[in-house]
Amino acid sequence: MASTTITASSATGTTNTNSTSSQLNIPQSAPAGLLTITQPPQTTIAFFKIAQSQPITFAWNFSYVLSTPSQLTVSAICENGNTYPVGPTDGVIAGTATSVVWDAYAWQQSHPNSPLAQATYTLEIFDNRGPGAARAPGLLSPNNALQFALYTPQAYTPIASGWQCTGCNNGAITAHPAFLSVCLTILVMFASGLAILRSSAR
Numbered sequence: 569m570a571s572t573t574i575t576a577s578s579a580t581g582t583t584n585t586n587s588t589s590s591q592l593n594i595p596q597s598a599p600a601g602l603l604t605i606t607q608p609p610q611t612t613i614a615f616f617k618i619a620q621s622q623p624i625t626f627a628w629n630f631s632y633v634l635s636t637p638s639q640l641t642v643s644a645i646c647e648n649g650n651t652y653p654v655g656p657t658d659g660v661i662a663g664t665a666t667s668v669v670w671d672a673y674a675w676q677q678s679h680p681n682s683p684l685a686q687a688t689y690t691l692e693i694f695d696n697r698g699p700g701a702a703r704a705p706g707l708l709s710p711n712n713a714l715q716f717a718l719y720t721p722q723a724y725t726p727i728a729s730g731w732q733c734t735g736c737n738n739g740a741i742t743a744h745p746a747f748l749s750v751c752l753t754i755l756v757m758f759a760s761g762l763a764i765l766r767s768s769a770r
Contacts, residue, residue, distance in 0.1 A: 596705055600709050601634065601706055602709060602711075605691070610714040616672065616719075619673055626667065634706030641660055642659050642661060646688075648685055652675070655669070656669070656671070689715065694708075
């Protein structure tokens with residue numbers, strides 16, 4: 569049976585470096601490794617606020633991954649084409665991680681020249697082989713199945729401090745000239761009719 573051999577190596581020591589290596593044989597019949605988003609569900613579009621103390625959590629699980637990635641890269645790709653790193657470490661996290669917390673508000677405050685748009689985003693997760701890595705037995709395939717939206721809530725404005733009446737002027741109520749004309753016409757018609765009735769009564 570054909571198999572793929574993956575060699576992992578590590579080095580320790582200061583002056584004299586000791587190297588060890590291990591090999592993992594993955595049969596070609598093994599399915600490709602998968603990552604499935606569990607929070608929020610990747611079958612829906614979740615809406616998240618860009619607001620203080622409102623961190624966003626993304627979580628996932630692995631299936632058929634026989635070779636653990638050395639690292640994962642998590643990115644948010646906006647519909648306008650901009651890409652933003654997700655998480656506290658510029659989007660690069662441990663290969664064994666199953667979740668990441670993104671403080672979008674803090675990122676926005678730290679990067680005023682690259683603001684997050686109020687738009688729809690695609691979450692992209694891939695291993696050290698890159699976002700375009702081909703499906704391979706036992707190796708993690710890139711995932712970009714989750715879409716989510718970001719929005720900025722409007723600040724609350726109390727009526728007493730910020731609300732203004734557009735039809736008020738120094739406490740007096742003003743009316744549209746056309747409305748005044750109609751009222752005046754009705755008043756003249758009423759007065760004319762009243763005069764006619766008085767004349768007939770005589």
